[in-house]
Amino acid sequence: MPKPHIPLEQIRAEVEACRKCPLADGRTQTVFGVGNPAARVLIVGEAPGKNEDLQGEPFVGAAGKFLNELLAVAGLCREDVFIANVLKCRPPGNRDPRPEEIELCTPYLREQTRTIDPEFIVTLGNFSTKFILKTEVGITRLHGTLQKAGRFKVFPIFHPAAALYDGSKREALENDFATLGQLLRESDAAALSAAADETAPGAAAAASSAAPAVAPGAAAAGTLSVTATSAAGGAPSAVAGEPAEPAIDQPRLL
Numbered sequence: 010m011p012k013p014h015i016p017l018e019q020i021r022a023e024v025e026a027c028r029k030c031p032l033a034d035g036r037t038q039t040v041f042g043v044g045n046p047a048a049r050v051l052i053v054g055e056a057p058g059k060n061e062d063l064q065g066e067p068f069v070g071a072a073g074k075f076l077n078e079l080l081a082v083a084g085l086c087r088e089d090v091f092i093a094n095v096l097k098c099r100p101p102g103n104r105d106p107r108p109e110e111i112e113l114c115t116p117y118l119r120e121q122t123r124t125i126d127p128e129f130i131v132t133l134g135n136f137s138t139k140f141i142l143k144t145e146v147g148i149t150r151l152h153g154t155l156q157k158a159g160r161f162k163v164f165p166i167f168h169p170a171a172a173l174y175d176g177s178k179r180e181a182l183e184n185d186f187a188t189l190g191q192l193l194r195e196s197d198a199a200a201l202s203a204a205a206d207e208t209a210p211g212a213a214a215a216a217s218s219a220a221p222a223v224a225p226g227a228a229a230a231g232t233l234s235v236t237a238t239s240a241a242g243g244a245p246s247a248v249a250g251e252p253a254e255p256a257i258d259q260p261r262l263l
């Protein structure tokens with residue numbers, strides 16, 4: 010019998026009290042995440058930066074402003090989605106998260122994911138992509154390709170901050186968020202068609218012919234299967250294409 014989901018407010022309280030790693034000593038506050046608790050899209054970044062540490066909210070700096078613009082490209086706004094990070098505390102000087110910090114902190118992200126139960130997980134940049142997909146394949150190859158981690162659809166995209174340093178990434182980010190919007194519309198159309206099919210078989214055909222046209226293979230063309238390797242180099246992990254045990258569904262530690 011699976012355990013019931015932990016309410017987000019309970020996970021938040023555990024994050025706020027967390028002193029599992031030395032990042033707790035340097036934080037102004039934890040950054041739990043923000044947004045719709047029943048979001049269809051969970052956005053996962055890397056770790057809080059200076060502004061996020063000060064304000065207690067993810068993506069409030071320059072990268073956050075750009076993220077808001079990108080969400081609009083997908084037909085979304087911040088209130089539609091839930092935004093969280095791999096790490097809940099700011100690494101000093103915005104250095105990369107360390108493997109031991111990721112290991113200690115990600116049970117919180119796992120529980121957030123179970124509770125929110127999104128349809129799509131959008132991983133921003135290498136750290137969240139490698140953690141969620143349990144892959145060593147980098148974001149340059151994976152961005153804009155639809156992946157699966159158990160029951161979750163995973164859509165890796167460059168980190169918005171990358172475009173602030175390297176303008177050439179901007180177009181890729183905009184294209185990927187446009188594809189995300191298309192994937193959401195395709196999924197809506199498929200659900201509508203399935204519902205119509207159940208109630209009146211004749212109506213299903215009409216519903217599907219009314220569905221917005223999707224550029225052939227926009228997402229499928231980019232689909233790439235991810236080799237099952239553990240990012241931490243440890244035990245084999247649940248990966249793309251293993252429906253019973255999502256990558257995010259590692260043993261419960263909370």
Ligand code: URA
Pocket residue numbers: 054055056057058061066067068069072094170
């Ligand atoms: N970058 C991230 O990955 N997360 C934030 O919250 C802010 C910047």
